[in-house]
Amino acid sequence: MSVLIVGSIALDDIKTQLAEHKNLLGGSASYGAVSASNFSPVSLVGIVGEDFPKEHVELFRNRQIDLAGLQIVPGKTFRWSGEYMWDMNTRETRSVELNVFETFTPTLPEGYHQTPIVLLANIAPDLQHHVLDQVSQPRFVIADTMDLWINIAKDSLTRLIGRVDMLILNDGEARQFTGETSLIKAGKKIREMGPAYVAIKKGEHGCLLFGPEAEFFSCPAFPLEDIHDPTGAGDTFAGGLAGYLAANAAGGVTFDALKKAVVYGSVLASFNVEAFSLERLKTVDSAQIESRYDLFRRISQFEKI
Amino acid sequence: MSVLIVGSIALDDIKTQLAEHKNLLGGSASYGAVSASNFSPVSLVGIVGEDFPKEHVELFRNRQIDLAGLQIVPGKTFRWSGEYMWDMNTRETRSVELNVFETFTPTLPEGYHQTPIVLLANIAPDLQHHVLDQVSQPRFVIADTMDLWINIAKDSLTRLIGRVDMLILNDGEARQFTGETSLIKAGKKIREMGPAYVAIKKGEHGCLLFGPEAEFFSCPAFPLEDIHDPTGAGDTFAGGLAGYLAANAAGGVTFDALKKAVVYGSVLASFNVEAFSLERLKTVDSAQIESRYDLFRRISQFEKI
Numbered sequence: 001m002s003v004l005i006v007g008s009i010a011l012d013d014i015k016t017q018l019a020e021h022k023n024l025l026g027g028s029a030s031y032g033a034v035s036a037s038n039f040s041p042v043s044l045v046g047i048v049g050e051d052f053p054k055e056h057v058e059l060f061r062n063r064q065i066d067l068a069g070l071q072i073v074p075g076k077t078f079r080w081s082g083e084y085m086w087d088m089n090t091r092e093t094r095s096v097e098l099n100v101f102e103t104f105t106p107t108l109p110e111g112y113h114q115t116p117i118v119l120l121a122n123i124a125p126d127l128q129h130h131v132l133d134q135v136s137q138p139r140f141v142i143a144d145t146m147d148l149w150i151n152i153a154k155d156s157l158t159r160l161i162g163r164v165d166m167l168i169l170n171d172g173e174a175r176q177f178t179g180e181t182s183l184i185k186a187g188k189k190i191r192e193m194g195p196a197y198v199a200i201k202k203g204e205h206g207c208l209l210f211g212p213e214a215e216f217f218s219c220p221a222f223p224l225e226d227i228h229d230p231t232g233a234g235d236t237f238a239g240g241l242a243g244y245l246a247a248n249a250a251g252g253v254t255f256d257a258l259k260k261a262v263v264y265g266s267v268l269a270s271f272n273v274e275a276f277s278l279e280r281l282k283t284v285d286s287a288q289i290e291s292r293y294d295l296f297r298r299i300s301q302f303e304k305i
Numbered sequence: 306m307s308v309l310i311v312g313s314i315a316l317d318d319i320k321t322q323l324a325e326h327k328n329l330l331g332g333s334a335s336y337g338a339v340s341a342s343n344f345s346p347v348s349l350v351g352i353v354g355e356d357f358p359k360e361h362v363e364l365f366r367n368r369q370i371d372l373a374g375l376q377i378v379p380g381k382t383f384r385w386s387g388e389y390m391w392d393m394n395t396r397e398t399r400s401v402e403l404n405v406f407e408t409f410t411p412t413l414p415e416g417y418h419q420t421p422i423v424l425l426a427n428i429a430p431d432l433q434h435h436v437l438d439q440v441s442q443p444r445f446v447i448a449d450t451m452d453l454w455i456n457i458a459k460d461s462l463t464r465l466i467g468r469v470d471m472l473i474l475n476d477g478e479a480r481q482f483t484g485e486t487s488l489i490k491a492g493k494k495i496r497e498m499g500p501a502y503v504a505i506k507k508g509e510h511g512c513l514l515f516g517p518e519a520e521f522f523s524c525p526a527f528p529l530e531d532i533h534d535p536t537g538a539g540d541t542f543a544g545g546l547a548g549y550l551a552a553n554a555a556g557g558v559t560f561d562a563l564k565k566a567v568v569y570g571s572v573l574a575s576f577n578v579e580a581f582s583l584e585r586l587k588t589v590d591s592a593q594i595e596s597r598y599d600l601f602r603r604i605s606q607f608e609k610i
Binding site: 086182184216217218225263299300304 | 391392393486487488489490507509510511513521522523524525526528529530531532561564565568595598599602604605606607608609610
């Protein structure tokens, strides 16, 4: 099966306390699509300006990502600039230029409407609705989001949550969205708003997965010593998760399959933060992925009573 | 095998945002000893004043805890008073009265010197040294500590760390002690200071265990919705861990045994926070412990590739 991914495609300027890089490939759809392409065919929906470097288009094409849904239009590509503090957890947005994204209301191209797995990567909830409206009977819809949309588009986001099978958000956002201090209560409260599954990302502490009938999974974080650039970790997680499901859940999405999908998403995210932009993500191969999946298992398994 | 536990025995006044209780049984040795007694015989070393309620002594006695090392002396018992904020992670110490603890320099009673497992529960490092000096060739020595000792007795604590097999501390303390932001780096740095094993407790996020030859284990946290009183969670963890080792590591402490010990410690701690003081800890039985151990396994296991 294949996965449709809609989200932002950006050129990023990123500063950490150790390095600074400009004009990097970024955006939730870029990270999501390249991550997912490790497992399954991807149909990309996004927009860039005429200034978007050809090499990035080539990167997508080389990953067999279907680009019929990628619009290249006059104007400038969406730009984001941010700085990370010493702890690599706190970040400050320095500037955002929507540019060609401002009026983006995509019409899905031929062949996209029947895509069984849909990842509404982090982007304005209205745009997520707009794309979801055009998909016909998807098997599993995943939405990612961020604090910005909880702040300025909570109603639209709340309606969206009622339409998806799974919501992904981080711990701070889960607390902000529900007003609950306990992540366990927050996860349950979001499930009551619609999605059968909720994944709460906890950065260096791993991820919690909530499912029907009180099903619960605690995914460990990978023990990384050095994080070079956390940008796109969440998008890479969502993409890996969606791609794994597209490749492995033809018979239906079970909690066991979702647990594995969450681990694969975490594996891809752990590679992604090892370098700026998609530099590590675009070179990782399936042997490295499987090997790190196995390492995730070893660090979190313990014997029966 | 049995475990020797030295630490504080206290009367606590505890306030959360929902309730307030006074004159509660507390102290690192109280939590540690009762927790460990679920698995193995315990030899307690501690001191209380004549005001210490008989019922608490009875509680220790009913758990088969050897009280030859418990001094009951003229004066008042050590008292601690604290308040927890809404998030239950932040706490403020309102007052500390050392009382009979001020001059406590215990001489180990007959039969204590050969105890194979030693838990130096959270208390002044000088006192931990003093007790350790009197133990003859212990098989495995565990030390717990807290931010206070890193602040006011770092030299003594550093020397102690060089004498023990395992150090337990929480994430904030590990960062404070090593100056490292990354917990992975912090854990490795502490190991280089002496102890073969280091456990870093992360509260609601579980626990990391570091061992020789880069061995590593990530223990999940139990998904508790309501925490009534976090006091003693760390002491209960350390006690459960030490008690499990005493009962199950006669042939030597392996990393696999320590992983199980960390999970059992976490299981006991998860019960402890369900009620004030030792109210839950003193009623928990082995069937409940085994059942929750099994639950820990289920929430953190996932299938092979």
